[in-house]
Amino acid sequence: MEISDEGLVERVKRGDARAFEILIDRHKRMVFNVAYRILGNRDDAEDAAQESFVRCYKSISSFRGGSKFTTWLYSIVSNVCLSEVGKSRWRQEFVELNQQAEAVFPELSEGTEPPEDIAIREDFREKVRELVRSLPPQYRAVITLYHFKGFTYKELSEILDLPVGTIKTHLYRARELLRKAVLERFEGGI
Amino acid sequence: MDCKESRRLLNTYLDGLLSGEERKAVDDHLAVCEHCRTHYRLMEGILVAVESEPILELGEDFTERVMAQVLKTKKAAIFSFENILLPVITAAAACVGIGFYLLWGRRLMPVLLKQGYLLNKISDWLLLAFYNWLTTLPSRAIDFIAELTSSKTFEQSSSIFGGLLLAYIIYQLVSLIYDNTRIKYMLRRFLP
Numbered sequence: 001m002e003i004s005d006e007g008l009v010e011r012v013k014r015g016d017a018r019a020f021e022i023l024i025d026r027h028k029r030m031v032f033n034v035a036y037r038i039l040g041n042r043d044d045a046e047d048a049a050q051e052s053f054v055r056c057y058k059s060i061s062s063f064r065g066g067s068k069f070t071t072w073l074y075s076i077v078s079n080v081c082l083s084e085v086g087k088s089r090w091r092q093e094f095v096e097l098n099q100q101a102e103a104v105f106p107e108l109s110e111g112t113e114p115p116e117d118i119a120i121r122e123d124f125r126e127k128v129r130e131l132v133r134s135l136p137p138q139y140r141a142v143i144t145l146y147h148f149k150g151f152t153y154k155e156l157s158e159i160l161d162l163p164v165g166t167i168k169t170h171l172y173r174a175r176e177l178l179r180k181a182v183l184e185r186f187e188g189g190i
Numbered sequence: 191m192d193c194k195e196s197r198r199l200l201n202t203y204l205d206g207l208l209s210g211e212e213r214k215a216v217d218d219h220l221a222v223c224e225h226c227r228t229h230y231r232l233m234e235g236i237l238v239a240v241e242s243e244p245i246l247e248l249g250e251d252f253t254e255r256v257m258a259q260v261l262k263t264k265k266a267a268i269f270s271f272e273n274i275l276l277p278v279i280t281a282a283a284a285c286v287g288i289g290f291y292l293l294w295g296r297r298l299m300p301v302l303l304k305q306g307y308l309l310n311k312i313s314d315w316l317l318l319a320f321y322n323w324l325t326t327l328p329s330r331a332i333d334f335i336a337e338l339t340s341s342k343t344f345e346q347s348s349s350i351f352g353g354l355l356l357a358y359i360i361y362q363l364v365s366l367i368y369d370n371t372r373i374k375y376m377l378r379r380f381l382p
Binding site for chain 2: 017020021024025028029032033036037042046049050053054057058124125128129132143147148168171172175178179182183
């Protein structure tokens with residue numbers, strides 16, 4: 001039977017390095033992919049994933065099991081990634097884009113109705129992914145952890161250390177920014 | 191339901207977190223309002239695109255590289271605060287304590303012993319504290335053992351113990367060379 005993450009953490013606390021190796025193997029792929037979606041660069045994402053696991057090991061004795069191991073691990077990952085992109089920089093972008101999101105709620109113009117199958121069109125998907133990468137890092141983190149990793153609002157609130165209400169607002173604004181950007185990009189029909 | 195209300199609920203609708211009644215109201219509105227339906231489809235299309243991003247693979251030696259760094263960290267931890275500085279601080283504190291007792295301890299004890307009332311009170315408090323401690327002992331013992339085996343407390347308490355042992359060894363070594371009178375004399379030269 002497969003040992004749970006929490007069981008492995010207990011073994012790591014007792015000095016079992018092999019248990020930590022199993023934890024890395026179990027989570028490295030998703031940690032790397034989440035970091036890649038937040039940072040938008042393969043090398044930076046690999047460095048961030050490595051740094052996240054090292055920090056995780058260093059502070060593993062502080063993990064008390066009040067939350068799931070993955071929630072705790074991804075709080076480290078998002079901290080590493082957001083400090084990597086420079087909080088001062090994203091804060092500025094964040095304020096500007098928040099104002100845009102509040103000021104502009106573009107209405108769909110005639111003739112822009114998307115066909116039923118837009119989501120399966122690869123060019124559409126690729127453009128959307130590009131646009132996600134252009135969102136401010138904090139929004140990228142929320143969108144990635146919610147839609148890609150599948151965390152709940154409550155788990156996101158623990159990971160990003162923000163109230164659930166703020167998480168909902170971030171998610172809503174990120175989606176609105178994306179929708180607006182998609183409409184601008186595909187002006188005249190999708 | 192009007193368009194404004196439908197837009198307000200759209201995100202929660204997309205997340206599948208609306209109550210049955212609200213969900214049905216949005217469904218009914220989307221069935222009759224082309225504008226909101228278009229809005230909904232676009233949003234859904236965007237989210238499907240976000241979720242369908244292909245998974246990238248990591249280099250095969252990733253785990254090895256992380257483990258090499260982790261083990262380096264572990265080695266560095268041998269020279270950490272708990273292992274070096276804490277025993278030294280404890281030993282220094284204990285040496286100062288022993289010095290204090292040797293210099294002024296015997297003079298202070300009779301003064302304290304004269305305060306009979308105070309001593310009675312202190313012994314009452316101690317008895318009460320002891321009783322409290324005794325009643326919670328089983329649960330404390332379990333917590334303590336769990337704590338000892340899994341946290342920094344274990345490292346710190348063993349370091350403090352190490353420090354005390356060090357102080358005792360220093361004291362014994364000094365006593366081997368000098369008797370108490372000489373130690374007192376030496377301490378007076380350093381302490382006020």
